[in-house]
Amino acid sequence: MPAAKDPLPRSLEPLPDESLPGFLLRLAHRLDLTPSHVARRASLITAEVAQAKVPASHLLMMEDVVLRVFADATRIAPAEADRLTLRPYTDRYPPLAQALVRPGKVTRPRKVFPPWLLMTHSRYCPACLAGDGTPIQNRYGGPWKRQWRLGVVFACLDHQVFLHHECRRCRLPALGGRPGSPMTMLPASPAPRLHPAQCRNP
Numbered sequence: 001m002p003a004a005k006d007p008l009p010r011s012l013e014p015l016p017d018e019s020l021p022g023f024l025l026r027l028a029h030r031l032d033l034t035p036s037h038v039a040r041r042a043s044l045i046t047a048e049v050a051q052a053k054v055p056a057s058h059l060l061m062m063e064d065v066v067l068r069v070f071a072d073a074t075r076i077a078p079a080e081a082d083r084l085t086l087r088p089y090t091d092r093y094p095p096l097a098q099a100l101v102r103p104g105k106v107t108r109p110r111k112v113f114p115p116w117l118l119m120t121h122s123r124y125c126p127a128c129l130a131g132d133g134t135p136i137q138n139r140y141g142g143p144w145k146r147q148w149r150l151g152v153v154f155a156c157l158d159h160q161v162f163l164h165h166e167c168r169r170c171r172l173p174a175l176g177g178r179p180g181s182p183m184t185m186l187p188a189s190p191a192p193r194l195h196p197a198q199c200r201n202p
Helices: 020-031 035-041 064-074 078-082 087-091 094-100 126-130 135-140
Strands: none
Touching: 020 035, 020 135, 064 078, 087 094
């Protein structure tokens, strides 16, 4: 069970449809900390190993204890924290519900689920990431959206464009880590001072 920790000194209000990785990136940028430091302070990383990563299963959901500790640390309501994950989509997208079902046990993500369900990287809309012109989004960027991780989502309905899937400069998948590596929620999470919309590929 993650231990309760002191809340972070400041936080941000989650943006509509923002993903957990996107929220962590924006919050780390605001606090001038690395995303891995923020994740550790919010108890998403519990291992003592310095190179420990945020479990990718948190993309799907945070279990109740983790959710409460995360919400307290980031100064947001548990319901807001839950909306950073894909779990709220289970009513509309049955394959997600199946990925969270473990017969006879408390609901939690399966260890194995279909590869087409959740992509190992994130698609993205450059206009969404640029922000909507408000001061907070001008400074910290717009949201990395939850739905961009789903294999069935390929277009931004707000801007009427197809989503991009790789960085235009390095040509590697966005928020995906090294090609062929296991799924990660936050690649290069120990890297300091990167803007939330900036490429995180090595």
